Amino acid sequence: GAGVSQSPRYKVAKRGQDVALRCDPISGHVSLFWYQQALGQGPEFLTYFQNEAQLDKSGLPSDRFFAERPEGSVSTLKIQRTQQEDSAVYLCASSPRSDYHYEQYFGPGTRLTVT
Amino acid sequence: AQTVTQSQPEMSVQEAETVTLSCTYDTSESNYYLFWYKQPPSRQMILVIRQEAYKQQNATENRFSVNFQKAAKSFSLKISDSQLGDTAMYFCAFMKGAQKLVFGQGTRLTINP
Numbered sequence: 292g293a294g295v296s297q298s299p300r301y302k303v304a305k306r307g308q309d310v311a312l313r314c315d316p317i318s319g320h321v322s323l324f325w326y327q328q329a330l331g332q333g334p335e336f337l338t339y340f341q342n343e344a345q346l347d348k349s350g351l352p353s354d355r356f357f358a359e360r361p362e363g364s365v366s367t368l369k370i371q372r373t374q375q376e377d378s379a380v381y382l383c384a385s386s387p388r389s390d391y392h393y394e395q396y397f398g399p400g401t402r403l404t405v406t
Numbered sequence: 407a408q409t410v411t412q413s414q415p416e417m418s419v420q421e422a423e424t425v426t427l428s429c430t431y432d433t434s435e436s437n438y439y440l441f442w443y444k445q446p447p448s449r450q451m452i453l454v455i456r457q458e459a460y461k462q463q464n465a466t467e468n469r470f471s472v473n474f475q476k477a478a479k480s481f482s483l484k485i486s487d488s489q490l491g492d493t494a495m496y497f498c499a500f501m502k503g504a505q506k507l508v509f510g511q512g513t514r515l516t517i518n519p
Contacts, residue, residue: 324506333410333497333509334451347506380449384507393439393458395507397451 293317295398297383303404304373312368312401316385322392323366325358328380328400340366341389373405408433408500412510419488420518426473427483427513429498440474441499441507442483444492454496457481485515493517
């Protein structure tokens with residue numbers, strides 16, 4: 292079946308613009324994660340959804356970052372007033388379970404470049 | 407908070423050789439999961455192998471195996487008979503229960519022909 296998809300694959304934004312990154316998880320997967328991966332670094336957790344509920348947003352770096360999953364399927368990560376330090380790859384992962392997430396399936400990521 | 411440390415930023419070996427990537431972690435938990443992920447240039451994170459902390463037997467997946475030393479909090483990955491397609495970034499990661507993955511900084515592995 293289809294894996295996790297993300298769009299766009301590449302996004303260039305001028306500093307101060309708003310961007311929206313989309314994640315389509317594997318159909319039926321309950322849990323969805325967003326991670327931020329700076330160049331040359333390991334991914335870092337941003338936020339977690341169980342169905343439509345955002346259960347953990349402790350990793351969001353500022354109030355400019357906002358994520359939603361209104362119908363418990365597709366999720367959107369929005370970054371307002373982008374800054375250069377927001378340049379990174381944004382990875383989405385989904386998991387079929389709500390308790391243990393040892394099966395996380397990753398999408399190909401969106402590379403965001405803020406100029 | 408849990409931390410994961412990969413002390414080898416880069417490694418390079420010849421095709422068909424065996425290579426071992428190191429990982430240490432810090433946690434006060436008794437039950438958790440450890441992972442090795444592969445990230446090729448396409449950026450897709452691919453699960454290589456997973457180890458449950460309560461299982462003493464080291465996990466193996468074909469050419470990939472781990473050496474899990476719980477007391478030492480060490481979790482190394484051994485790749486046998488390395489292939490050109492193994493060239494990628496490798497990330498060690500930790501997870502407890504229903505929480506997020508915590509990743510190390512990664513090791514860039516190059517397999518030379």
